[in-house]
Amino acid sequence: MTEIPEKLEDAGRGRAFFNEPDTAGLMHRAFTRSLGFDRTDMNRPMIGILNTYSEMNNCHAHFPELVEAVKRGVWQAGGFPLEFPTISLGEIYLTPTSMLWRNLAAMDTEEMIRGNPMDGVVVLCGCDKTTPAALMGVASADLPAILVSGGPMLNGHWRGQTLGACTDCRRLTTEYRAGNLSDEEYAEVEENLVRSRGHCMVMGTASTMNSLTEALGISLPGNGAIPAADSRRILLAERAGRRIVAMAEEGMRPSQILTSDAMENAITLLCSLGGSTNAVVHLPALAGRLGVSLPLTLFDDISRRTPLLANVRPAGSFQMEDLFYAGGVSAILHQLLPLLHGDALTVTGRTLAENVAQSSIVNPEVIHSLDRPLKTEGGLAILRGNLAPSGAVIKHAAASPALLQHRGRAVVFHSFADLQERIDDPTLDVGPDDVLVLQNAGPVGGPGMPEVGNLPIPKKLLKQGVRDMVRISDARMSGTALGTIVLHVAPEAAVGGPLSLVRTGDEIELDAAGRRLELCVEQEELDRRRAAWRPPEAAYGRGYGKLFLDHVLQAPQGMDFDFLQGRDPVQAMAQPKF
Ligand code: FES
Helix, strand or coil, X not given: CCCCCCCCCCCHHHHHHHCCCHHHHHHHHHHHHCCCCCHHHHCCCEEEEEECCCCCCHHHCCHHHHHHHHHHHHHHCCCEEEEEECCCCCXXXXXXXXXXXXXXXXXXXXXXXXXXXXXXXEEEECCCCHHHHHHHHHHHHCXXXXXXXXXXXXXXXXXXXXXXXXXXXXXXXXXXXXXXXXXXXXXXXXXXXXCCCCECCCCCHXXXXXXXXXXXXCCCCCCCCCCCCCHHHHHHHHHHHHHHHHHHHHCCCHHHHCCHHHHHHHHHHHHHHCCCCCHHHHHHHHHHHHCCCCCHHHHHHHHHHCCECECECCCCCECHHHHHHCCHHHHHHHHHHHHCCCCCECCCCCEHHHHHCCCCCXXXXXXXXXXXXXXCCCCEEEEEECCEEEEEEEEHHHCCHHHCEEEEEEEEECCHHHHHHHCCCCCCCCCCCCEEEECCCCCCCCCCCCCCCCCCCXXXXXXXXXXXXXXXXXXXXXXXXXXXXXXXXXXXXHHCCHHHHXXXXXXXEEECCCCEEEECCCHHHHHHHHHHCCCCCCCCXXXXXXXXXXXXXXXXXXXCEHHHCCCCCCCCCCCCCC
16 A cells, blocks of 8 residues: 655755655655655654674674664654664774775765765764774764764783783783793683773773764763773663754754864873874874864873873773773863863763763772872873974883983884894894884885884893883884884885984984984984985885875874865755766
């Protein structure tokens, strides 16, 4: 039996799509009916639910349940939810590095939002690169959007120790390599480290970026720290479903939320969290989409005036589950209000200050107050000098204080392959005071700027008890790692930056307090080396890899593609379909 067709309202992208005249409109409605929806559904704001689920991304394993919760919320608020996939970037699975595809995921996000006739979108994200890609994609598409993260894993436990992914992957592997852990014990660690779904539960890149969504105002309060396994994560997703319908009707776009004030709020939170150095790449990439200037000096300025409040590994002692019980990201933001732009608008329709007005610290050991900070300065510093004319980053909160002022002899590795081949060679001429240097691991040289900046300590030094050395590279480092590690040296070696001119035996001086990184070699000698320098062979000659190499920007510009800078807002009404 055929129903009498309900008249479709002429509002929004979704309804315009169903209302198109003649064959196009007929096809849009008829094909949507094949999914089991009728005109009552088509008459509602269409909400896309972007699902980055993949079995090759363990951090997103529970997303089907979250999608159902978002859908429930959308239906409750009178919307019409339709789920759609984009590529998923599983940090653990992708080789050579998930960062190679962050921009591709951001393009996929932007273009699928643009191409499909939705009025608003809820983006599910969580693992290291999916959250930055979501931010970049929704910023450029500029359609009403809320991010919902998968949430952090629960704490791991082993023999009375709390384990964290993946700070303890590194720490315990170091002990295993040093001969302090048996094969059996190492196998037990494997079994006890990751005990729930969700993203890595120390303040690594995923926890950092997902926490920053709260400061940016692009997620609902609670998004940063509610564990993946907690039922409140499901309720958060349902609330996001309800709220996005209202946002679609209000026409509240990311460009109203992701302002320069919101970016400064995010940097302030980053510093008070002792967050990942990777945010110093992802936030400039987001800023590039928004037309906001975000020089590295701003990170340094904000870090100097922002105290470290979160006692979370790797800079502190606890993990994300503890942070949640201690009051969550909202409690930190509440403390930070004197340093924030509290009047910044958020997806709740309220200001950041209003969102966190009722939040308070439950456990002052985990979240310190502004008048009793863990450290008086934030965790990051930006270095400059003749070795890094465009800047370099150090997470000094997670470094050895004794090495933050250091002059030592360089031991140079020309590539990651060279490092792997020689680092544990017993004949390698290296001592504890030397400076390990890795070249050609940046955006172009990596390629993709892999997380190899935390060069392993040579085995023979490990056996002598050495656990930290000054290490310098143009690579990134996992936010879960720690040590006296200088990263993101720019320009990178593969494009001829001064890092490419360092030779074993040169003296290098690090002065973190003075924000300096100097190669102590005469200019004349450096000029001679520059004249003889040749770029390494390109890693790719075709396909996406070539596109990447041809268009990737350097770390201070966020490693985005040059042609992706800026926004191209989706129009309120869908374009006619041809
Ligand atoms: Fe996904 Fe660590 S593997 S956040």
